[in-house]
Amino acid sequence: MNAISSEWTKFWSVRSTWWCLIGGLAMMLAYSGALGLASNAGVERSMAPHAVVVGAAFYLSQFAVVALATLFITSEYASGSIRSTLQWVPVRNRVLLAKSAVLLPVLFGYGVLLALAGILLSAPLIPTPDSSFGDVLLTSAGMGGYFALLGLLCLGLGTALRSTAGTIVSVFVLLVMIPMFAGSLGWESAVNYFPGFAGVNAMVIAGEPNPIFGGVAPYAPWVGIALCAAWAAAGLATGSAVLRRRDA
Template sequence: MTAPTTRGALAGEWVKLRSVRATPLTAVVALAAALFIGLIDYGSAADNWDVWTAVQRERFDPVRYGFSGGFYVAVLAIGTLGTLAASSEYTTGQIRSTLAAVPRRGQVLAAKALVVGGVSALLGQLLAFLTFLLGRRALAGKHLAVSLGDPGVARAVVGCGVFLSVFALLGLALGFLVRHTAGAVAVLFGLFFLSPMLLAPLGDGATRFGLQSVFEGLGSTVASAGGTDRLGAAGCLATLAGYLAVALTLAALSLTRRDA
């Protein structure tokens, strides 16, 4: 009995995610922003390399550079997609039908998390690798390109893709907690951009655990100035896991203890 119900829940969540109008739009926005703006950023670096100072050249990260402006838009777009997967059901009232079809509320959350996580993981890795490959081509003229076999490069590219999928799941959790799309998206964006400010009162070094800092740490292959304002790759992944565990736990409690 359990297996068919699980398969049915997953199939239902997949159909619902595809039917949300914003799903293809956010995917297109993420793809266009990451690739187009990323390519512009890389081209700008290649064009200005000759006039950069020695310090600027030393701090230049040929991987991280492309995962900045345009990729931030992609991160926020995919996070919004995760939020909509939950909040849109509360907006339309469909959540009552969902819970009637799948009375085990934990199973609803698990099915949504698996579908949203799977889709965002595939999309995240696609965006990360395409951004890197386009950037590598743009930097080749100045002999600045690196390969996936160079130290830390593959880890940084994969790490940026992983962050996208985790951020989508954080959005999903907030969708269940806030139950209103605009409010959930506002909280998600605030966590990304304002978490360093919120963590600052906890003491020196606490800002390294902010989501934006974690994202920058995952995509970096060159040590930051001073070497202490970012976590290492293992620390970034552990921090992301902590964020996700707390968010999904709170979402599960909200879903099981509050009325639809």
Template sequence: MTTDEGRAVAPGLVHDAPGRRSPGALAGAVASEWTKLWSVRASWLSLLAGLVITGVFTYYYASIARINGHPVEAVGNAAASSAVVTQFAFVVLATVAVTSEYATGTVRASLLWVPRRHRVQAAKALVAAAVAFLGGALFAVAGTAVAWAAFDGRASFDAGTTLGQVLAVGAYQAFVAVLTVGVAFATRHPAGALSILAGLLWALPSVLLGLGGETLAAVNDLLPYGAGGHFMRVGGGAPYSTATGVLIVAAWTAAAHLAGLYVLRRRDA
């Protein structure tokens, strides 16, 4: 039996008849990826590290603002700012979800079970996005609580604004997770994927902002974290609307996803 991409598969694995559930269908692939994600210790360790980093970063951010007498700002900005560091918890989680299978060779079994390759990538992306959204939102809630205590009166709290920021942080982390899945499929190696993502999400923005200047700041505004920072934080005079910031991050995510899919389809496992 052959797939839609011309590869032979074991008989009985794919059944696309109406009304019949196929092991190779997207729902089955998502269930499989969910199980595999939580069977890897690195997933749990990444989330634990992200939670600890959130607490430390938000406490530091709020304490500095209090000590230096910065103008009162939204308490959720501390959690939003921590995403520059905590995003790497989800980068590692999503990278491991892809590259661990290439390292062990189990990706061949995954592609045999789900021979339509776009479903394999879509399943990993959906699972990583769901975990990152929920994890990012929970990190933001924890970070906001820590920051509120550390600000000691130097922050404002509005329930609607804070909820919006919590959801925005979760959405940004979900985008980062899907972007990571695409890069990981394109590189197939953890060192390569992490190098690209560290450069794109942290090193390049740091260099651009460190050098200063309106032109370099405008370039940073078009990068994933630059745009994400604008729709996660409130105040500060963003150069474009929240919707534009979301679309910029979504465009980067889509580009990475398509690049990963191209490599997955063109190269043998």
């Protein structure tokens, strides 16, 4: 508990945390508002509010989460404070567990908040806002789960790479570039199993078209969360192995 309390204090006491959270919210509201206005003016095809926020999360807000979770560990390597952290918590796995215990509830709640904020903003602007309570609930919970697990993936990779820029670039390639490359080669079925698209599928009602690439997911929303959890576990396992070997 002391390790978690320490990480909680460190998380909220730096400006980068607040800037990332505010930036992610601003991007969600800007995207949702712009798409709602475009739909109302007939410039853009009308989308349901819960689909609008999924696009905002994938194209913009998720990268605020990536930056936030990455800086949570890499800033300690950059400043040298990781030495003190490892002296206070000599069992290496407990450091990652404590940081994970902080990130999970914060990023889950943050994802839910962003989804609700984007829906509340875009719904009055869209001519025919076709989002039921169930749609809103699933999208909000899916976004919260995806953001929480994405944060753990970044935490693991950041621990392994010890570089802010290297981690952010690696995660961007994993979320966007590799799936795009796979899709261009005709491997569209593989795209759904990468963390970014699995997270999007977790926010979409089963059988509903994915608002990012238009296809229907070959699995239920809970499977998308399970895939994100598998990616997060792999990232944390990699970070833990490197941490124990390198900083023993």
